[in-house]
Amino acid sequence: MDIEAILAEVTSGNIVILLLAALVVLMVLLGVRIVPQSEKYVVERFGRLRSVLGPGINIIVPFLDRVRHKISILERQLPNAKQDAITTDNVLVQVETSVFYRITEPEKTVYRIRDVDGAIATTVAGIVRAQIGKMELDEVQSNRSQLITQIKENVEDAVDDWGIEVTRAEILDVNLDQATRDAMLQQLNAERGRRAQVTEAEGERRAVELAADAQLYAAEQEAKARRISADAEAYATEVVARAIKENGIEAAQYQVALKQVEALVKVGEGAGKQTVLLPTNVLDAFGDAFQMLKGGK
Known part of the structure; x- marks a missing residue:
């Protein structure tokens, strides 16, 4: 080979x-x-x-x-977008939104939608306008979390056929035109003035109530003092009456004489020089009182 x-x-x-x-x-x-x-x-x-x-x-x-x-399949964020919307009370607002999503079923995304970001952005804009159109301006400002939840749920339903999961939706800002801002500022100032007047009126009413309570308390205390004085006088009268009943007229004469003596003593206790006028029968009153005292002993 x-x-x-x-x-x-x-x-x-x-x-x-x-x-x-x-x-x-x-x-x-x-x-x-x-x-x-x-x-x-x-x-x-x-x-x-x-x-x-x-x-x-x-x-x-x-x-x-x-x-x-x-x-x-990483989570993506759409560029922040601004949508104009009109509330039920005819206020024009500009809402800035941001949406996060991720692709869960690529076969749907590839064959059912061409521009994913553009489609989601358009869907979000329509949903935002529709939801804000059902609310008043005050509700948009105060119920932002509820509005975000509604937007997220509606977007999820809309993009479900595209194999996309919306992970988060945010409302970054709600802007108003200058005329609406000026009107709201005037309304806010008017509300502050009204609250100040109400507060002042309530303070005056409270002061009147406290003064009336003080007068009522003083009247109650005065009435109580009078009642105590009346009770004391009634008790003294009862004692005198009991003494007259038990000891006869001599006890009453003794009490009268004793009161006369006490009155004369108080007159004599005055400061300085004074002239004391005595009734003509004062000596007889003293004598009766001493006689009664002696007899009582």
């Missing part, structure tokens, strides 16, 4: 082996897909959806299957 023929045979055999090895390598490269954790791959076969590859190592059929779309 010719040496050249042998070398040619060996060379052709090596070429076949190399070609087979290259084909195997190519098959591996085309058939094995390593998907990152933050992505999902959409695989097509002859232009139709074949499968969705999740994170990790995946096997596809080389030359038949093709990775057509690589979709990030």
Whole structure:
């Protein structure tokens, strides 16, 4: 056998082996897909959806299957958007919103919607206008959390067919035109003035009530003092009456004489020089009193 023929045979055999090895390598490269954790791959076969590859190592059929779309499943934020809306009390407001979402079903997102961000932004704008159109301005200002919840729920329902999950919706600001701001400021100042007048009137009313309570308390105390004095006089009268009943008229005469003596003593206790006028029968009164005292002993 010719040496050249042998070398040619060996060379052709090596070429076949190399070609087979290259084909195997190519098959591996085309058939094995390593998907990152933050992505999902959409695989097509002859232009139709074949499968969705999740994170990790995946096997596809080389030359038949093709990775057509690589979709990030990380949470995304739409650019802040401003929408004009009119409340039920005909106030024009400008609402600034922000929406966060993520793609959960890439096969729906790829084949059902082209511009995801634009579609969501348009949906949010329409929902914001519709919800604010059902509320008055005061409700928009005070029930912002409720409004955010309603917007998020409505957006979720609208984008559900697109394989999208709305994770959060926020109302960043509610702006008013200058004319409305001026009107609200005037209303606020008027309300503050009204509250000040009400507070002043309540203070005056409270002062009158306290003065009346003080007068009532003074009258009650005076009445109580009079009642005590009357009770004391009644008791003294009762004692005198009992003494007259038990001891006769002499006891009454004794009490009268004793009172006269006490009155004269008080008159004599005055400061300075004074003239004391005594009744003509004062000596007789003293004598009667001493006689009664002596007789009582």
